[in-house]
Amino acid sequence: MTVKAIYENGVFKPREPIHLAEHTEVEVVIPAAAPSDADDPTGWKAAEALIGFIDDAPVDMAEHHDHYLYGAPKA
Numbered sequence: 001m002t003v004k005a006i007y008e009n010g011v012f013k014p015r016e017p018i019h020l021a022e023h024t025e026v027e028v029v030i031p032a033a034a035p036s037d038a039d040d041p042t043g044w045k046a047a048e049a050l051i052g053f054i055d056d057a058p059v060d061m062a063e064h065h066d067h068y069l070y071g072a073p074k075a
Helices: 044-050 067-068
Strands: 004-008 011-014
Touching: none
Parallel strands: none
Antiparallel strands: 004 011
């Protein structure tokens, strides 16, 4: 489940009702701030951040991505 919330006075306040039992323990993940469009109008910085993020990728993954994602035959 992804929940949008506001952080205020040390408390995360959900923007919409959440159906959880009282005192349910949750884990809050705060993503690193993405560069704004003004800082990266082409999206290239965001794309560069993805280069090499899969350490054990096959060497031909880019060329045959459909095969690795969907099991499609290699062309």
